[in-house]
Amino acid sequence: MYTFGDPSVWLPFVFAGLMGVSILIYVVLDGFDLGVGVLFPFATDAEKDKMVASIGPFWDANETWLVLAVGLLLVAFPQAHGAILTALYLPVAIMLIGLILRGVAFEFRAKAPAPYKRAWNNAFFAGSLMTSLSQGFMLGMYVMGLEWTLPHVGFALLTAVFLTVGYSFIGATWVIHKTEKVLQLKAIDWAKGGIWGLVLGIGAISAATPLVSDRIFDKWFSWPEALWLSPLPILSGVLVVSLWVMLRRMPFAADGFSWLPFAAATTLWAMAFGGMAYSFYPYVVPEKLTIYEAASAPESLFIILLGTLVVLPTILAYTVLSYVIFRGKATELRYD
Amino acid sequence: MDALLLSRIQFAANISFHILFPTITIALGWVLVFFRLRYNQTKDHRWMEAYGFWVKVFALSFAMGVVSGITMSFQFGTNWPGFMEKVGNIAGPLLAYEVLTAFFLEAVFLGIMLFGASRVKAWVHTTATVLVAFGTTMSAFWIIVLNSWMHTPQGFEMIDGVAHATDWWAIVFNPSMPYRFAHMMIASFLTVSFLIAGISAYRWIIGGKTEGVRVALKTAIVAAALLIPVQIFVGDMHGLNTLEHQPQKVAAMEGNWETQSNVPLLLFALPNEETRSNDFEIAIPNLASIILTHHADGVVPGLNDFVAEDGTILHPRVAPVFWSFRVMVGIGMLMLVVSWATVALMLRKRRDGAGRRGVSGLPKPVLYGLVGMSFSGWVATLAGWYTTEIGRQPWLVQGVLSTKDAVADVPAAMVGTTLVAYLLVYAALLVAYIGVIFYLAGRASRGQSDGPVVARPNTPSPLPAE
Ligand code: HDD
Ligand code: HEM
Ligand code: HEM
Numbered sequence: 001m002y003t004f005g006d007p008s009v010w011l012p013f014v015f016a017g018l019m020g021v022s023i024l025i026y027v028v029l030d031g032f033d034l035g036v037g038v039l040f041p042f043a044t045d046a047e048k049d050k051m052v053a054s055i056g057p058f059w060d061a062n063e064t065w066l067v068l069a070v071g072l073l074l075v076a077f078p079q080a081h082g083a084i085l086t087a088l089y090l091p092v093a094i095m096l097i098g099l100i101l102r103g104v105a106f107e108f109r110a111k112a113p114a115p116y117k118r119a120w121n122n123a124f125f126a127g128s129l130m131t132s133l134s135q136g137f138m139l140g141m142y143v144m145g146l147e148w149t150l151p152h153v154g155f156a157l158l159t160a161v162f163l164t165v166g167y168s169f170i171g172a173t174w175v176i177h178k179t180e181k182v183l184q185l186k187a188i189d190w191a192k193g194g195i196w197g198l199v200l201g202i203g204a205i206s207a208a209t210p211l212v213s214d215r216i217f218d219k220w221f222s223w224p225e226a227l228w229l230s231p232l233p234i235l236s237g238v239l240v241v242s243l244w245v246m247l248r249r250m251p252f253a254a255d256g257f258s259w260l261p262f263a264a265a266t267t268l269w270a271m272a273f274g275g276m277a278y279s280f281y282p283y284v285v286p287e288k289l290t291i292y293e294a295a296s297a298p299e300s301l302f303i304i305l306l307g308t309l310v311v312l313p314t315i316l317a318y319t320v321l322s323y324v325i326f327r328g329k330a331t332e333l334r335y336d
Numbered sequence: 337m338d339a340l341l342l343s344r345i346q347f348a349a350n351i352s353f354h355i356l357f358p359t360i361t362i363a364l365g366w367v368l369v370f371f372r373l374r375y376n377q378t379k380d381h382r383w384m385e386a387y388g389f390w391v392k393v394f395a396l397s398f399a400m401g402v403v404s405g406i407t408m409s410f411q412f413g414t415n416w417p418g419f420m421e422k423v424g425n426i427a428g429p430l431l432a433y434e435v436l437t438a439f440f441l442e443a444v445f446l447g448i449m450l451f452g453a454s455r456v457k458a459w460v461h462t463t464a465t466v467l468v469a470f471g472t473t474m475s476a477f478w479i480i481v482l483n484s485w486m487h488t489p490q491g492f493e494m495i496d497g498v499a500h501a502t503d504w505w506a507i508v509f510n511p512s513m514p515y516r517f518a519h520m521m522i523a524s525f526l527t528v529s530f531l532i533a534g535i536s537a538y539r540w541i542i543g544g545k546t547e548g549v550r551v552a553l554k555t556a557i558v559a560a561a562l563l564i565p566v567q568i569f570v571g572d573m574h575g576l577n578t579l580e581h582q583p584q585k586v587a588a589m590e591g592n593w594e595t596q597s598n599v600p601l602l603l604f605a606l607p608n609e610e611t612r613s614n615d616f617e618i619a620i621p622n623l624a625s626i627i628l629t630h631h632a633d634g635v636v637p638g639l640n641d642f643v644a645e646d647g648t649i650l651h652p653r654v655a656p657v658f659w660s661f662r663v664m665v666g667i668g669m670l671m672l673v674v675s676w677a678t679v680a681l682m683l684r685k686r687r688d689g690a691g692r693r694g695v696s697g698l699p700k701p702v703l704y705g706l707v708g709m710s711f712s713g714w715v716a717t718l719a720g721w722y723t724t725e726i727g728r729q730p731w732l733v734q735g736v737l738s739t740k741d742a743v744a745d746v747p748a749a750m751v752g753t754t755l756v757a758y759l760l761v762y763a764a765l766l767v768a769y770i771g772v773i774f775y776l777a778g779r780a781s782r783g784q785s786d787g788p789v790v791a792r793p794n795t796p797s798p799l800p801a802e
Contacts, residue, residue: 057447060402064435064443070409071435074420075428082417089414089746093754096407097761103403104765107396111772297500300425304432311436318444325448325455 011302012295015076016284018308019069024273026065028170028266033059035171037102037128038164039190040121047183048121052106054178057326059106061319063099073284075304077294080284087146091134098130129164136163136201143209143276145286158204165197170269173261176251184251184258191261192247198265199240202272206233209279213286216279232275239268340743342751343415346758348725350407352718353762357401359717362476362521363528364394365469370555372465376458385548386555389780390532393773395450400769402443407758415751416732418742423499423733426492426507430482438475442468473521480520484513486733487724488581499736511581515574516724522567523720525559526671527713532556533678534710535777537703540695544781550695554682557706561675568668572627578727579628582734583637584650585727588657590624595638599624607654652729660722667716674709678702711770 033055040048074081085092101123109120140156141148172194175187210217219225243264251258282290295301368391375383409431412420420427448456448464456464491506492499501507536553579586587593591602591614601623605614625634642651681702684693732739 057451060399060446061440061443063402063406064439067406067409067439068435070413071432074409074412075424075432078417078420078424078428081413081420085410085413086417086746089750090754092410092414093757096410097757099406100403100761100765103406104396104399104768107399108768108772111392111396111776112768113775296428297425297498300429300501303501303504304429307429307433307436311440315436315440315444319440322444322447325452 008295008298009292011298011305012076012291014305015072015295015301016281016291018312019072019076020273020277022065022069022072024270026062026069027273028269029058029062029065031167031269032170032174032262033062034102034128034132035167035169035194036175037124037171038132038168039171039175039187040125040128042186042190043183045121047186050179050183051175052109052124054175056106057322059103061322063103076296076301077284077289077291078296080289080291080294083285083289084142084146087148088138088141091137091141095131095134095138098127098132098134100127102127102131132164132167133160136160139163139205142286143205144212145288155204155208159201162197162201162204165194166201169194169198170262170265173265177258177262188247188251192244195240195243195247198268202236202268205272206275209276219279229275229278232271236268236271239264239271243268339746339748339751340740342748342755343743343746344739346751346755347411347415349755349758349762350404350411352721353758353766354401354404354408355717355721356714356766357397357404358472358476359524359527359714360397360531361394361401362472363524364390364397364531365465365472366525367528367532367555368394369462369465369469372462376462382547382551385546386552389548389776390552391450392776393531393535395446396769396772398442398446400765415746416742419732419737422497422737422742426485426489426499426501427482429501429504430478430485430507434475434478438471438478442471442475445471476520476524477517480517481508481510481513484516485510487516487728488512489733489736494736512574512577515570515577518570519567519574519720522563522570523713523717525563526567527717529556529560529563529675530671530706530709530713531711533560533706534708535773537698537706538710538774539777539781540698541700541703541707542778542781544777545696549781553695553706557675557678557682560671561679564668564672564675568672571665571668576628579637582727584639584642585652585657585724586628587637587639587642588652588654588727589661589723590628590636591654591658592624592636592638593640595635595641597625597633597635598622599628599634599636601627602658605658607658609654650730652727657723657727660719660726663719664716664723667712667719671709671712671716674705678706 036051036055039051043051070081073084105120105124105127109117109124112120137156137160140159141152143159144152144155169191172187172190176184176191179187210220220229243261246261246264280286282292284291284294368387371383371387371390374380375387445464445467449461449468452464453461485507488511489499490510491503492501494500532552533556536549536556539549540553575586575589588607590599591605591607592599593613599622600619602614602619604616604618606616607614622632625636626632628634628636639651639654643649678698681698682692682694684697686693686697728734730738730740732742
């Protein structure tokens with residue numbers, strides 16, 4: 001009947017996929033620059049400048065993936081957008097204020113009169129911390145089904161801390177790649193500390209997810225699904241161990257492979273995320289609303305899809321271009 | 337206060353704060369392109385000096401625009417879920433196109449524009465600047481399309497209480513879009529012109545009389561003088577368009593209660609909703625009829641036509657619409673006088689006949705006047721948006737969705753708390769923003785300029801002897 005099958009089935013699926021990809025790109029990209037902000041108190045003033053220089057050309061585009069992810073949620077699953085965001089009203093507000101503070105601090109710390117620089121550095125740290133914590137909190141609440149009960153909030157508070165540590169881990173691996181000498185050594189230490197946040201975080205979410213819902217439990221532990229799911233935890237374990245071994249030996253001669261911890265961290269992130277996506281599918285509001293029930297009208301989704309197919313590759317291309325232009329060790333940020 | 341009112345205040349506070357910065361970045365992007373191209377053409381360093389100063393203001397404004405914009409995109413979900421549920425099929429694609437075609441373009445090339453000059457070829461840098469400017473304009477386009485559609489919706493049908501698009505062309509080119517887009521773009525250019533003129537005048541006064549300041553001031557004031565008549569003309573057309581589609585809004589703008597002919601233009605009045613009449617009117621006879629219908633005895637719709645049988649009021653609150661409209665038009669008139677007078681003064685011949693006086697010939701009071709007008713564009717723009725948006729109430733989407741049906745079911749206390757938090761942050765940031773602009777201006781004038789040097793060191797040229 002339809003050329004490509006029923007659009008009210010495959011369109012929501014495609015959009016859930018697109019949304020998942022943008023959230024993943026967001027947590028990796030903004031994850032590292034938020035993490036750099038969270039690590040601020042551990043750095044000296046000169047190091048802070050270097051750290052900001054390593055993310056300066058990128059942070060804005062990184063945050064745009066959040067706008068895209070929320071945008072896709074908004075346009076493709078309007079009901080879910082309303083349900084999720086009203087349930088998370090407070091953490092969203094805290095996150096937004098955090099994003100505001102850190103975003104403007106980038107500019108103000110470089111332009112305001114010298115005596116204010118320290119204050120803006122603090123604002124940058126505070127904003128990054130607020131953002132990371134609230135995102136971790138929202139993640140926890142989401143996993144728990146968006147219900148404000150004491151145990152759920154308690155769990156969400158834990159994931160808030162874990163995600164923040166996880167972000168600072170990936171931020172540290174970014175600093176390892178983008179800097180050298182003393183700061184790089186420091187960053188290696190930070191990464192060694194941060195890796196525990198990641199392990200605990202992924203562990204906690206993985207342990208909690210199947211317990212919250214029988215449906216997810218079955219998805220994980222029934223045969224044969226469990227079999228082809230098993231590479232996920234095994235690979236993650238291998239990655240964590242090799243990251244640990246690697247970090248203890250870094251920096252390598254001639255600064256070789258300084259990108260490897262970042263790449264490994266990204267892969268770990270992607271696998272954890274893939275696991276979550278698998279568990280929650282087909283729900284967009286956990287256990288309440290599936291992507292098929294929440295989807296916008298097919299004709300509207302279709303017109304967005306057309307644009308997306310043309311524009312998304314272009315966006316990816318010029319994002320890559322910008323990372324290529326600013327490749328190598330971070331240099332002082334100057335408008336020339 | 338109830339959650340609806342608080343949500344409205346919160347939305348109004350957020351969008352008002354947001355729009356301040358796009359208003360600057362949209363036009364300033366193009367002004368930077370202009371500076372950059374003039375430099376490429378003439379290799380004259382004063383253009384690069386101007387570029388170097390204003391690109392910093394751009395970067396700062398851009399950051400403010402981005403972070404406050406992110407707040408906006410969450411607001412729909414947190415405070416107005418009914419909006420997306422009912423008209424999401426139309427609003428969604430428009431917002432998506434804004435993200436896809438505009439936001440990424442701006443955000444990625446901004447990095448190259450700001451920090452890439454030494455890493456890429458000159459033409460790549462110029463192209464990045466153009467793409468950023470283009471991106472801000474695209475984003476203005478899409479959001480104005482959506483906003484205009486909310487005022488003059490068409491191209492859709494309602495199925496089970498949800499809007500479904502039937503004709504995208506009609507949705508995008510809805511009747512009020514061309515007027516609103518043109519009016520907003522020019523508003524942005526006027527805001528930036530007066531900002532550049534004002535800050536340059538400030539630098540001139542405190543002694544930073546460099547060539548870069550001189551060209552910036554001249555460019556800005558000439559642009560303002562050329563654009564303001566166009567803006568007044570476009571504004572008038574916009575009003576006629578509104579008369580056709582939202583007569584109740586025009587009635588409130590004019591403070592006209594009864595549908596009648598020979599309606600006067602009110603210069604001052606206190607609209608009184610209790611007595612449904614105006615107190616303390618000062619008016620010019622027949623002028624409103626002339627402006628709106630081009631006849632002295634033309635009939636202008638009145639507010640009393642928009643009261644239902646049962647007494648329900650179907651028009652917006654009159655006083656805020658009436659007054660914000662006057663603030664906007666008043667500032668428009670002021671801009672006309674100031675820009676033309678300044679240009680006239682610059683065009684005066686020197687007494688010895690050796691050319692025009694230009695910027696050096698501007699008397700102190702005029703310079704101070706320009707400083708005072710630095711942020712006048714902001715006031716006019718906000719006033720304009722208040723006219724438009726409050727004038728649409730009680731509708732959110734004219735005739736389709738009322739504001740109260742869209743509001744979220746969130747406890748008032750929560751909305752109130754977050755509102756206070758936002759307001760505190762915004763107030764602090766606004767002070768910091770304006771303070772830093774003046775600080776940068778002062779620092780640049782004391783010769784501590786560290787503007788970008790693209791080709792070779794940038795030596796401010798000495799002033800020619802007067
Ligand atoms: C007439 C222009 C205009 C208007 C009415 C709005 N915006 Fe805006 N917006 C812009 C013009 C703009 C801009 C010029 O494109 C900005 C400002 C600075 C910037 O980076 O882009 C921007 C930034 C911006 C961003 C950040 C983009 C990024 O990450 O780069 C978001 C998410 C929004 N806006 C969302 C909104 C929403 C949801 C609005 C309405 C309710 C809205 N804007 C009104
Ligand atoms: C950028 C310039 C804009 C400004 C300054 C502005 C200002 C305002 C103000 C002051 C109100 C409150 C009216 C009232 O409640 O009495 C309002 C309402 C509203 N506007 Fe706008 N607006 C702008 C653009 C937009 C755009 C582009 C959209 C949508 C895409 C939009 C959507 C809304 C919504 C959803 C409301 C209803 C909430 C409310 O009543 O407060 N506005 N706006
Ligand atoms: C002096 C002559 C002007 C006239 C006759 C005029 C007319 C109008 C009218 C009738 C509206 C309401 C549109 C509606 O009904 O929805 C409007 C809105 C607006 N005005 Fe003006 N205007 C003038 C000057 C200005 C100036 C100087 C600025 C800013 C620098 C400005 C900025 C705006 C903005 C931002 C809006 C809201 C967006 C829109 O609906 O276009 N206007 N104007």
